[in-house]
Amino acid sequence: MSKIEATEAVAQRIEYVAFSRLMPSPLNVRKKSTSGIEALAQTIHERGMIQNLVVHDMKGSGNASRLGVCAGQRRLAALDLLIEQGRITKDYQVPVLIVSEGEALAASLIENREREDMHIADECVAFRLLTEEGRSVAHIAALFKIPEVVVRRALKIANLAPALLDLLREDRLDFEQAKALVLADDHATQERVWHEAVNAWQRRPAELRAAITREEIDARDSALARFVGLDAYEAAGGRVRRDLFSADEHAGYIEDAELLHRLATERLIxxxxxxxxxxxxxxxxxxxxxxxxxxxxxxxxxxxxxxxxxxxxxxxxxxxxxxxxxxxxxxxxxxxxxxxxxxxxxxxxxxxxxxxxxxxxxxxxxxxxxxxxxxxxxxxxxxxxxxxxxxxxxxxxxxTPGAQASAPPVGSAMANAARAPKERPLHGEKLCRRLTAHRTAAVQIELAQQPGVALAVLMQRMIPVVFDDVYARSYIDHAVKIELHTSRDALVSNADDMAGSVAWKALEGERAKWARMLPRRAEELLPWLLEQGEDVTSNLFAFCVAATVDGISSADRPHAVNEVANTLAVDLSRYWKPTRGGYFAHVAKDRIAAVVSESVSPQVAGELRGMKKDDAAAAAELRMTDSGWLPEVLRNREVPERVTYGYREDADEENGADAGTEADELSETQAGSNEEDDEPH
Known part of the structure; x- marks a missing residue:
């Protein structure tokens, strides 16, 4: 595009005027000093003025005959140099195209964009001057054959404080920094943020942007903003600090977080x-x-x-x-x-x-x-x-009603036991579940780190099912069946302080790690597993087995989880601490005093007896958090007595057929008793 094509009226003809009538125009958009003037002056002296200047009448200059050069600043400077050198005189005839003031800005901008690249600051100011003359963004975009968003971005940069624009022209402030600073519309904020950034790292674009939007919500990173939508937020009266320099349609910073949250909540309701x-x-x-x-x-x-x-x-x-x-x-x-x-x-x-x-x-x-x-x-x-x-x-x-044991048959041993008065246990059912949930988490995280032990634990569960003729009388009507469940939900529901547990944090960290590695679609799981190395599959296997361990119990009694804990030599004091919320708030004050007396001293226990329950619980926590003390439920490492289900040939050989039959009958009686006594897991 030539400058003649770009101007809106080109009916004027080229005229020749004396150099003495020319002067720089205030409408020339190039403010940064030009370069290469000496070489250009030499070319003009040798070949003459090949390209005309674009000028306009200088109204109010005191001399109606003067013409302002709005396009051709470098050539005018070259002519000035030739005058100074005495190589031409002031009556030297210069070809010019005379335009109106309204056309002068566009002509200057196009002229400078075509030739030596303008500085970005000068170009942006030129676009702003065109809008001040009444030109629309669409008009400017069509005039220069550029997208409208480019014009808007230029106008945004032109809104920099004058002092900062000067720094941009002098390359003491780069374009990326300018893009960050114009997120603030007022010049005072722009200058404050820039001058407060005294260190080089503080003047990084990201840091400048953060300083301006510190109290605002980045719409690109906000789930609420994506849900509500910027249009709906603005329609409700919210203000968005737009980032015109981002291609993301969600780019912007929401200033009214309360309004955004309210709009999201209303839609969710x-x-x-x-x-x-x-x-x-x-x-x-x-x-x-x-x-x-x-x-x-x-x-x-x-x-x-x-x-x-x-x-x-x-x-x-x-x-x-x-x-x-x-x-x-x-x-x-x-x-x-x-x-x-x-x-x-x-x-x-x-x-x-x-x-x-x-x-x-x-x-x-x-x-x-x-x-x-x-x-x-x-x-x-x-x-x-x-x-x-x-x-x-x-x-x-x-x-939900609490878990209730099924009513035992009339005349059974359990029914008779239920009628007898029961001694109040040291720890109630709820507290036992809380404590044994922590025990389970501790066993799980240690088992997850021992693939060999995890394999043995799972095989111990599988073998009686596979070899049912050896280990059980009952027959399972499936070729292969392993029913699995994780105890993750149960750990949280039975111990509301689980989230702060060392074991839980480690387990959730492991879970998140594996979740990131696993394929998202179930049909891809087997091929993925077959591609993995032994280290990946063995460690993933250990974690999965660990996640199925369930040692939660409503009573302090021998439990199968202790067999795993003993095998791993789990030190439960690493994973559980006697705290107010985790233990002392759930037992009587006398129990608190007894525990402190046992672990600290009778004198300290005596002090606690004179306190209110809550104060005594808080004081006990301060004294005992790092004591390593464990309640009886967690100290109990007993494993349930082994019960033989079914006929064993080795028993027959050792004790005779009669002895084997008696053992079977006794086993059945014990099995029935244990099944009634055990809680579902």
């Missing part, structure tokens, strides 16, 4: 009411996923209904879209060409969205018993990407 209409007893909504809170709930059983033909078709389309998006992402990962972060981010976003859509659609096939739904509820919450997720079928623990 409306969604939860829709979920409640399904027949749930209660619904609650959360703006973020709280795994610990949800894990404290029980769950009712659900079934998966068969989809209709239409649903099958729709699900197939979603699954195909998911697979195609994942294949495209995999192809990008397999490509050895230069990484493209923008493309990668787009492909990952598409794959994640397609997977979410398919999973959400599949959830509609899960059904619950209407009667059971009347005792349960659902959580409606947002995930990290701002997507709505629903956890249905949850049962509040406090609303």
């Amino acid at each position: 409306a969604l939860s009411q829709t979920v409640a209409a399904e027949g749930w007893q209660w619904t609650e909504c959360r703006t973020r996923y709280d795994a610990m809170e949800i894990m404290r709930h029980g769950r009712i059983a659900s079934t998966t209904r068969k989809p209709t033909k239409k649903e099958e078709s729709e699900l197939a389309e979603l699954s195909a879209a998911r697979d195609a998006a994942q294949a495209e992402l995999d192809a990008y990962y397999d490509d050895d060409s230069e990484p493209d972060e923008t493309l990668q981010e787009r492909l990952e976003g598409t794959a994640t969205a397609a997977t979410y859509a398919a999973d959400q659609y599949a959830e509609r096939f899960e059904t619950f018993d209407p009667e059971a739904m009347k005792q349960a509820g659902a959580f409606v919450y947002l995930d990290d990407e701002g997507r709505v997720c629903i956890e249905r079928g949850l049962v509040r623990r406090e609303a």
Whole structure:
């Protein structure tokens, strides 16, 4: 594009005027000093003025005959140099194109963009001057054949404080720093942030941006912002500090966090009411996923209904879209060409969205018993990407009747024992469950670090099932069957202080590590496992076995978990501390005094007896947190007595057939007694 094509009126003809009539125009957009003047002056002296200047009448200059040069600053400077050197005179005839003042800005800008690159500061100011003359962003963009967003960004830079613009021209402030500073619209804030950044690291663009937006929410990283949407937030009166220099549509900083949270909550409440209409007893909504809170709930059983033909078709389309998006992402990962972060981010976003859509659609096939739904509820919450997720079928623990043992047969030993007065145990059922939950977590984390022991523990569980003719009379009607469950939920529900436990933190760290490594789709699991080395599979195996260990008990009695704990030589004092919330608040004051007397001194115990219960519990924690003391439940490392189920040939050989028969009868009686006495795990 030439300057003549760019101006809006080019009917004027080229004229020749004396050099003495020329002067620099205040409308010339180039402010930074020019270079290469000597060489240009030599060329003009030898060949003359090949390219005309663009000028306009200088109104108010005191001399109507003077002309301001708005395009051709370097040539004017070269002519000045020739005058100084005496090589030309002031009546030297210069070719000029005379334009109006309105056209002068555009002509100057185009002229300078075509020739020696303008400094970014001068170009941005020129765009601003054009808007001040009444030119729209669209007009300027069309005039220079550039996108409108480029014009908007230039106008944003032009809004830098004058002092900072000067620093930009002098290259003492770079463009990336300028982009960060113009996030603030007022010049005072821009200058304050810049001058307060006295160290080099503080003047990094990210640090400058953080200083301006310290109290604001980055919309790109906020699940709430993605859920509500910037348009809805602004429609409600919220203000967004826009980042025009980001290609992300969510780029911006939300200034009213309270309004954003309120809008998100209102939408979630409306969604939860829709979920409640399904027949749930209660619904609650959360703006973020709280795994610990949800894990404290029980769950009712659900079934998966068969989809209709239409649903099958729709699900197939979603699954195909998911697979195609994942294949495209995999192809990008397999490509050895230069990484493209923008493309990668787009492909990952598409794959994640397609997977979410398919999973959400599949959830509609899960059904619950209407009667059971009347005792349960659902959580409606947002995930990290701002997507709505629903956890249905949850049962509040406090609303659920406590576990009750099945009524024993009339005349059984257990029934007779139930009628007899029972001695109050040292530790109640709830406290026993709390303590043994910590015992279980400790055993789990140590077992997870011993693949060999984990293998033996699992084989000990599997062998009686596989060799049922040797170890049991009953027959399991399956070729291979291993029923597994993890005790993760039970640990949290029985010990509300579990989250602070050393063992729990280590277990959750291991869980997160493996979760990051595992494939996301179940059908990919076996191929993935077959590709892994022995170190990966053995350690993953150990963690999985450890996660199934369940040693929670409602009474202080021998437990099978002790066999594993003893094998591993688990030191429970490493994982459990006698604290106020974890122990002392759950026992009587006399018990607190007795424990302190045993572990510290009778004198200190005497001081505690004169305190209120809460104060005594707090004082006991201060005295005993690092004492290594364990309650009797955790000191008990007894293993249940071995019971032989079924006929054993070795017993027959050793004791004779009669002795073997007696042993069988005794075993059956003991087995029945133990089955009634044991709690489900």
